[in-house]
Amino acid sequence: MRAYVPAYELRTPASIEEALAWMAREPGVWQPFAGGTDLMVLLEAGKLAHRRFLNIEKLPELRGVAVASEHVTLGALTTYTEIQRHPILFAEFPLLCRAAEETGSVATQNRGTLGGNIANASPAADSPPALLVYDAELELVSSAGPRWEPYNGFHTGYKKMQMRPDELIARIHLPRTKQGWAQHYRKVGARKAQAISKVCFAAAAQIERREIHDLRLAFASVAPTVIRAAAAESALRGRRVTREVIAAAREALLHDIAPIDDIRSTARYRLRVAQNLLEDFLQCLPS
Amino acid sequence: MRVPEAVAKIEIACTVNGKPRRFRAWPMERLLDVLRRELKLTGTKEGCGEGECGACSVLLDGALVNSCLVPAAQAGGSEIRTIEGLADGEQLAAIQEAFVSCGGAQCGICTPGMVMAAAALLDRHPQPNEEQIRSGLSGNLCRCTGYMKIFEAVVRACQAGGVRR
Numbered sequence: 001m002r003a004y005v006p007a008y009e010l011r012t013p014a015s016i017e018e019a020l021a022w023m024a025r026e027p028g029v030w031q032p033f034a035g036g037t038d039l040m041v042l043l044e045a046g047k048l049a050h051r052r053f054l055n056i057e058k059l060p061e062l063r064g065v066a067v068a069s070e071h072v073t074l075g076a077l078t079t080y081t082e083i084q085r086h087p088i089l090f091a092e093f094p095l096l097c098r099a100a101e102e103t104g105s106v107a108t109q110n111r112g113t114l115g116g117n118i119a120n121a122s123p124a125a126d127s128p129p130a131l132l133v134y135d136a137e138l139e140l141v142s143s144a145g146p147r148w149e150p151y152n153g154f155h156t157g158y159k160k161m162q163m164r165p166d167e168l169i170a171r172i173h174l175p176r177t178k179q180g181w182a183q184h185y186r187k188v189g190a191r192k193a194q195a196i197s198k199v200c201f202a203a204a205a206q207i208e209r210r211e212i213h214d215l216r217l218a219f220a221s222v223a224p225t226v227i228r229a230a231a232a233e234s235a236l237r238g239r240r241v242t243r244e245v246i247a248a249a250r251e252a253l254l255h256d257i258a259p260i261d262d263i264r265s266t267a268r269y270r271l272r273v274a275q276n277l278l279e280d281f282l283q284c285l286p287s
Numbered sequence: 288m289r290v291p292e293a294v295a296k297i298e299i300a301c302t303v304n305g306k307p308r309r310f311r312a313w314p315m316e317r318l319l320d321v322l323r324r325e326l327k328l329t330g331t332k333e334g335c336g337e338g339e340c341g342a343c344s345v346l347l348d349g350a351l352v353n354s355c356l357v358p359a360a361q362a363g364g365s366e367i368r369t370i371e372g373l374a375d376g377e378q379l380a381a382i383q384e385a386f387v388s389c390g391g392a393q394c395g396i397c398t399p400g401m402v403m404a405a406a407a408l409l410d411r412h413p414q415p416n417e418e419q420i421r422s423g424l425s426g427n428l429c430r431c432t433g434y435m436k437i438f439e440a441v442v443r444a445c446q447a448g449g450v451r452r
Binding site for chain 1 (some may be wrong): 290291292293313314315316317336337338339341344350351352353355356357358360361363382404407408409423425426427
């Protein structure tokens with residue numbers, strides 16, 4: 001059933017300080033509202049539990065991409081379209097650009113934001129696996145001040161996060177450390193456009209003397225949150241890619257993921273596809 | 288069941304198809320509903336109401352959006368272009384002419400959104416290749432044409448000089 005729209009409030013604070021003051025005064029009552037590509041769908045379905053929202057969409061403090069020598073920092077309101085068109089992100093963070101390109105449609109990409117994708121906390125989101133591979137850190141702000149949180153471990157369970165109700169995601173920080181790493185992104189869905197993933201995979205590996213010196217493997221849609229595949233990473237770190245090593249990594253991956261049956265796919269299919277995506281990546285590594 | 292208490296309506300000022308407009312709306316009312324009901328611009332259609340089909344596509348500050356996913360409060364101060372804003376009086380834009388001549392419109396429900404998506408595509412890529420056309424229109428569903436005539440219409444519109452002649 002449709003929601004009763006007159007009961008929903010959407011206020012536009014004049015500054016980030018005003019937004020944070022609202023959130024501090026009544027923690028959990030006021031929630032940030034950015035591009036609306038997730039929240040408006042819930043509203044229309046009559047499933048939007050919260051009634052009071054703060055329209056943060058145009059707050060300048062949360063916009064823009066800043067490039068420094070050691071890292072790139074994206075404002076939480078950076079849209080998927082802006083990500084794809086940014087030359088440094090395109091050159092150095094191709095997995096994030098691929099994820100942005102594969103999220104929803106052009107219209108969704110014009111409105112949807114990276115901060116919103118993180119805060120929506122869907123285990124099937126497309127950009128979080130890329131953020132995990134790039135060792136992203138989040139800047140959370142509140143009236144009490146800012147703090148930094150590593151993105152790995154930020155999601156603690158289905159739709160649960162290391163974030164207080166008076167906090168807002170302000171920026172996403174990406175260290176510029178993965179240049180020269182072999183990088184790979186693959187989203188598997190029912191069709192190319194508009195699909196929500198059955199399995200999504202992002203990976204990067206640093207090859208030295210024909211060995212995997214270091215690597216990151218991250219998946220979506222195979223656990224209650226997006227995850228780093230730590231066991232599979234351990235099975236591969238410091239190894240040469242051989243048939244035996246690939247088999248061991250496939251086996252180790254079973255300890256990292258816990259897919260379920262749902263409307264989009266089955267646990268069995270997701271498990272097999274996740275293993276195959278991992279093997280695909282390993283087979284393509286330069287030797 | 289008790290009806291929840293209503294919040295206050297807000298005053299919204301924006302530019303629609305080049306003209307300044309003011310209206311009152313509930314803050315979370317969909318731009319789609321405001322366009323159709325308050326501004327009587329019924330060319331914009333509702334399909335799925337959840338951002339999947341693109342029937343309600345309009346341009347918001349030059350960017351293609353699904354108007355079913357934009358709350359009225361976020362339309363304040365913006366520049367909106369709807370399907371009604373493409374033609375010059377009776378004179379259709381080249382992209383509209385191309386849809387007519389290629390048979391790109393059948394039942395017509397997806398057409399306004401499809402034309403707006405094509406207009407946004409041609410604004411950015413005046414001579415798009417096939418991949419760009421397919422990806423630019425991939426958020427718009429059509430259940431009649433099989434898409435080929437729509438793709439042809441975009442190609443013909445480029446030959447005829449893009450969105451506007």
